[in-house]
Amino acid sequence: MLDVRRMLILRTVVTTGSVTAAAANLGYTPSAVSQQVAALEKQAGTALLERVGRGVRPTAAGRLLTEHAAVIGRQVAEAETALADLRAGRTGRLTIHYFATAGATLVAPALARFRQSMPGVRVDLTMTDPEDPLPEVTRGEADLAIVVCARDAHHEGVHLVHLLDDPYRAVLPKGHRLAARRVLDLADLADEPWVGSERPGPCLDVLLAGCAAAGFSPDLLVESEDYATAQGFVAAGLGVSLIPGLGLANRHPGLVVRKVRAPEPVRAIHAAVRETSLGDPALGGMLTALRDATRR
Template sequence: MLDVRRMQVLRAVVTSGSVTAAAANLGYTPSAVSQQVTALEKQVGMALLERVGRGVQPTAAGRLLTEHAAIIGKNVAEAETALADLRDGRTGRLSIRYFATAGATLVAPAVAQLRRAHPGVQVDLRLIDPDDPLPEVKKGRADLAVVVHPRDRPRDDVRLVHLLDDPYRAVLPKGHRLAAKRVLELTDLADEPWVGNEWPEGPCLQIVLDACASAGFSPDFVVDSEDYATAQGFVAAGLGIGLMPGIVLGSRHPAVVVRKVRNPEPIRGIFAAVRETSLPQPALRGLLDALRDAAAAP
């Protein structure tokens, strides 16, 4: 394999016209330059320079290598510039995975803020629902995922950045016997028919089930819906009550009321998951800051 550094020394000799001039330009001794050219000639098995008067000129092989050295030098300079742009967050690509209810509230404003700060960074957004988006980060297929994640789960090589705690609220049909109370005990809902609104395999359902178990009962799901808007419609129709994350209740059905619950209050923690090795990227750090800003917004 040709030595790229020696090719650049040869190019310096050819463009300077002599070994002495090239040595002065490179900051080497003439002997060191001659040794580099001689070593390159041994590699290629051909003479690369010939004397002309007090200077030198390239042979056909020397001209060929000099031309390629110029191309290599240009490519290296372009690579260095591209790396500097990537290192400083001016370019690059971020792959983001998220679950549906985080999209409008967290991801959309965060990506808008990122694009203002890093307009040259491409963003690949993908909804992962009902699957857990965390494995996408662990396997290197995504740079960041917005996830629902209990605080005590092992983190492996992935850092979890807390964004917000999203408390669950009771959703009742208007006129329900419990609607007059401002705050409900979770046990108040024990004997009610329930409208399911979570994916069976997802972490959110388990949060609800664990809270109910702590209160001494298991909810009686009479209707299953894997969509919050549809579930609110079932509640409004009087088919049951629901327990839904507060983040999804900004838009609520006009025929339902929302009440706090306690003892216990189910809460889902929402986190940004990133690989530890990706954190030095300025654009990724900017996205994390933007997600925190979105989470802190009213």
């Protein structure tokens, strides 16, 4: 196999016209240049240079390799430029997975801000409901995922950036006996029929853990697994529900929403990235944009 570095040295010898000039150009000794050319001739199985006076000129094989070396040189230069752009965050590609309620509130404004600062980076978005996207980060299928997990959670090889806490609210039909109260103890809902709002996963775990801490398990009359549908069932008077604040962005007019306490279930929303990718400037830019969207 031909050595690319030696081919580039040969090209310098041919373009400068002598081993001495090539050595000066490359910062090598003439002896080192001659040794590299001799090694390339051994690999090629034929002479590549012939002496002409005090200089050299390429043989047919030398011209052939010099032409290919010129192409390689251009490609290397292009690769170096592309790498520099990537390192500086001027180009690149990010794959982001997110769940539905984080889309409009966090991902959309963050992406708009990110595109202003890093317009050359392509961002591919995928909504992953109902699946938890964290495993997709660990498998390398996503560069960043918006996830729900405990604030002290630890996952091997994954760095979690806390974005916000999203508290659950009691959702009641208008005219409900508890609607006049501004804040409810979670236990006040223990004997009510319930409308489910969560699919199995981290969010449902938060809800059920809160109810368990209040001393009961909710009696699910209807399981909708969707915030908008759950609101419709509650407004129809079929039961009460707990829905996180981000899930109430489009509130049904037939509802009353109240804070809950003792305890107040809260889902902690994080950005999950691989620890090995923390130095990526594009990823860093997206994390900054997500934090800004959270603050706003």
